[in-house]
Amino acid sequence: MxxxxxxxxxxxxxxxxxxxxxxxxxxxxxxxxxxxxxxxxxxxxxxxxxxxxxxxxxxxxxxxxxxxxxxxxxxxxxxxxxxxxxxxxxxxxxxxxxxxxxxxxxxxxxxxxxxxxxxxxxxxxxxxxxxxxxxxxxxxxxxxxxxxxxxxxxxxxxxxxxxxxxxxxxxxxALTPAQIIDLKGLMGDSSDNYPGVKGIGEKTALKLLQEFGTIDELVNNIEKLPKGVQNKLQTDMDMLYLSRTLAEIxxxxxxxxxxxxxxxxxxxxxxxxxxxxxxxxxxxxxxxxxxxxxxxxx
Incomplete structure (x- = not known):
């Protein structure tokens, strides 16, 4: 065929x-x-x-x-x-x-x-x-x-x-296709107007995903992160998951x-x-x- x-x-x-x-x-x-x-x-x-x-x-x-x-x-x-x-x-x-x-x-x-x-x-x-x-x-x-x-x-x-x-x-x-969703969850999308985690840009989000793979693994290992990143994630945890949901097709x-x-x-x-x-x-x-x-x- x-x-x-x-x-x-x-x-x-x-x-x-x-x-x-x-x-x-x-x-x-x-x-x-x-x-x-x-x-x-x-x-x-x-x-x-x-x-x-x-x-x-x-x-x-x-x-x-x-x-x-x-x-x-x-x-x-x-x-x-x-x-x-x-x-x-x-x-x-x-x-x-x-x-x-x-x-x-x-x-x-x-x-x-x-x-x-x-x-x-x-x-x-x-x-x-x-x-x-x-x-x-x-x-x-x-x-x-x-x-x-x-x-x-x-x-x-x-x-x-x-x-x-x-x-x-x-x-x-430098990511898999599936990680694009988590990337947007972390850094947000200014074009679509959702914020992700305040203070985390593309460079940091990329580094975090290359090390931990997914948002879920990142959160599960949050104690291993620098204090500044921990605080940002904890402050915007709800928006992190909402942004990921918005990003997913x-x-x-x-x-x-x-x-x-x-x-x-x-x-x-x-x-x-x-x-x-x-x-x-x-x-x-x-x-x-x-x-x-x-x-x-x-």
Whole structure:
């Protein structure tokens, strides 16, 4: 049996990245109806380049479904530091999903959960018999790396990727994928706005995990730690465990996506028809990276 190669796309990460990459000079690419389309355009540039580069046989796009999730219920400060999305981006949330649908790529998301949780669930659902690649700019997803699951981190610049797998992970991060969760528990995450243990930064957290392995072992051996570190842990013990819980991606979300429904089968005429409604020039250039993959058979 031929092993399938599944690309799981962090849709919101690509859309936000694309929006801000093209809008910093006020380039919102309004169509004749006054709807901005710049984020969707750059999203597709990222998507087509990744499909060209990694040649998946199947593609799924996962989305956040609102700002309220089970994590905000656990900790009301979770992501509370983030501004409202720019008004020019809001109409592009639905628009980008319509464009993704024109490629016959499933859009997957579930209220109360994040796209990360959906990707973690699907990755673990598919990986026993398939190679899974997760495309994002979010390093929280690195905790998902294991046998047959790779995480592709988008770096600055078009087509600049760093791929993490089980063989190169320790060399790159000096930790195992599972320890990424405990790292965030100790040091917190300023982007997601949870604090971890006050006074413990990345350098100290990394050293502690390299010595003790896990937060549980660290706490069990707390008397072996310097007094200053002991005091910090004891003061913020509840937040330590809460931060670890917030950092962990759920891989048992009640979603499903039949692999056959995500088969990459690019139909140029259907996609071009959808994109023409956005009034973009040079749609052929946008689709050029994937045209040579329309007849790939898996």
């Amino acid at each position: 031929t092993t399938k190669k599944v690309l799981l796309v962090d849709g919101m990460a690509l859309l936000f990245r694309g929006f801000f990459a093209t809008s910093f000079r006020g380039n919102f690419m309004y169509n004749s109806k006054g709807v901005p389309t710049n984020g969707v355009y750059q999203f597709l540039r990222y998507l087509t380049d990744a499909i060209h580069t990694f040649e998946p046989s199947h593609v799924v796009c996962c989305w956040d479904m609102g700002s309220k999730t089970f994590r905000t219920e656990m900790y009301n400060g979770y992501k509370a530091n983030r501004d409202e999305p720019p008004v020019e981006l809001i109409p592009q949330f639905d628009l980008v999903k319509e464009v993704v649908e024109s490629f016959d790529i499933p859009n997957i998301g579930l209220e109360n959960f994040e796209a990360d949780d959906c990707m973690g669930t699907l990755a673990n659902m598919y990986n026993p018999e398939n190679d899974v690649f997760i495309l994002s700019g979010d390093q929280d997803l690195l905790q998902l790396v294991k046998e047959n699951i790779r995480v592709i981190i988008m770096r600055k610049g078009q087509g600049n990727y760093e791929v993490f797998d089980k063989d190169n992970f320790y060399e790159k991060k 759920k891989c048992d979300v009640p979603i499903s996506c039949d692999l056959e429904d995500s088969k990459w089968n690019f139909k140029e005429e259907k996609v071009t028809s959808a994109l023409d409604k956005l009034e973009w020039k040079h749609v052929d250039r946008l689709l050029a990276p994937i045209k040579d993959q329309t007849s790939v058979s898996f």
